[in-house]
Amino acid sequence: MLEGIIIKGIGGLYYVKTDKGLYECKARGLFRKDKIKPLVGDKVLIELNDIDDMGYIMEIKERDTVLIRPPVANVNQVIIVFALKDPSPNLWLLDRFLILAEKENLDAVICFNKIDLLEKDELEKINNIYNNSGYEIINTSTKQEEGIEELKKVLKDKISVFAGPSGVGKSSLLNTIQPNLKLQTGEISEKTKRGKHTTRSSQLMELYFGGWVVDTPGFSSLDINFIEENELQDYFPEILEYSVDCKFNDCKHYKEPKCGVKDALEEGKISEERYNNYLMFLDEIKNFRRY
Structure with a gap:
């Protein structure tokens, strides 16, 4: 089998670049059964059909990121x-x-x-x-x-x-x-x-x-409903940095007193635009969890 990387996928066909060239490949039916879909960037092992040089993806190696x-x-x-x-x-x-x-x-x-x-x-x-x-x-x-x-x-x-x-x-x-x-x-x-x-x-x-x-194709929105309220600060590096100065461990950096994040905001260490987006996302997550 040849090892390669999927560089493109269109209509159930995958184009795999290997040391011996670029091959048009199909995925094994086993992947569909297991609900695994090959992705661009996947490192794979392919087997070639000697008749038409069509490749078949036999194995998808473990992914580092998805x-x-x-x-x-x-x-x-x-x-x-x-x-x-x-x-x-x-x-x-x-x-x-x-x-x-x-x-x-x-x-x-x-x-x-x-x-x-x-x-x-x-x-x-x-x-x-x-x-x-x-x-x-x-x-x-x-x-x-x-x-x-x-x-x-x-x-x-x-x-x-x-x-x-x-x-x-x-x-x-x-x-x-x-x-x-x-x-x-x-x-x-x-x-x-x-x-x-x-x-x-x-x-x-x-x-x-x-x-x-x-x-990649352009986007107009991204769903953030996977985040819990108390996790949102983890996705804002500068807010997470100053959250250690908050009096309360569960501080949401909104209306709580003695908040290190709000202090950093007043001192210009956190931008107002980023903080306001944080509050909008926090409200969005609260509303999603409510329903």
């Missing part, structure tokens, strides 16, 4: 891309992406794209919101090719997934990093000011300087 949306296995890090204009960034949605990365114990890098459309003071303002969050921030512009080399360093020798809403420039960034990828890019709808979906399925792509990236 993302549900997008469905990708064995990712090391997530590059969360948001445009700073056209479309304007939805920080509420960005924080949901960060929560998902925290849940999966993945390193997250925030990439603010289209910085050429903003004034310097506006760029600094949005960067300041996340400066104390512990996440690496990269500011990019494909038109001016700013931040591209910095992004390459982050991607080198890792399996990275590019995530974010449609129209923020994920495919354009990847094309700038490696032009031969020739990914389809989309335009912003004049009516909705939102991006049109251009990426139809998740695909693993090899980078010439080392590493793999996954370009």
Whole structure:
């Protein structure tokens, strides 16, 4: 059997790259019986049919990580891309992406794209919101090719997934990093000011300087109902950091007295935007548990 990695899956067919080449494969019926679906990024063992060179996935090796949306296995890090204009960034949605990365114990890098459309003071303002969050921030512009080399360093020798809403420039960034990828890019709808979906399925792509990236379809929402009220702070690194200074162990950092998080907020160590999103998510979780 040959060992390889699934780089693409379409309509029940999986494309597996091995040391001997790329093979079109089908999954064994046993996987369907056990309700196991091969994912892009899976390391697999395949067996070839000598007649037509069609491969059959015989074994899926244990996964290090699994993302549900997008469905990708064995990712090391997530590059969360948001445009700073056209479309304007939805920080509420960005924080949901960060929560998902925290849940999966993945390193997250925030990439603010289209910085050429903003004034310097506006760029600094949005960067300041996340400066104390512990996440690496990269500011990019494909038109001016700013931040591209910095992004390459982050991607080198890792399996990275590019995530974010449609129209923020994920495919354009990847094309700038490696032009031969020739990914389809989309335009912003004049009516909705939102991006049109251009990426139809998740695909693993090899980078010439080392590493793999996954370009994925865009998203509009992420479900956080898996979180309990007392766990939410665990998904906000800067809130978790200052929660040790709270008087009460079960402090939710809302109306409780002698709260270390609210003290840090007043001192500017936690951004107001991040804290307000935390409170909105807390309320959302409470309402979900109520029903």
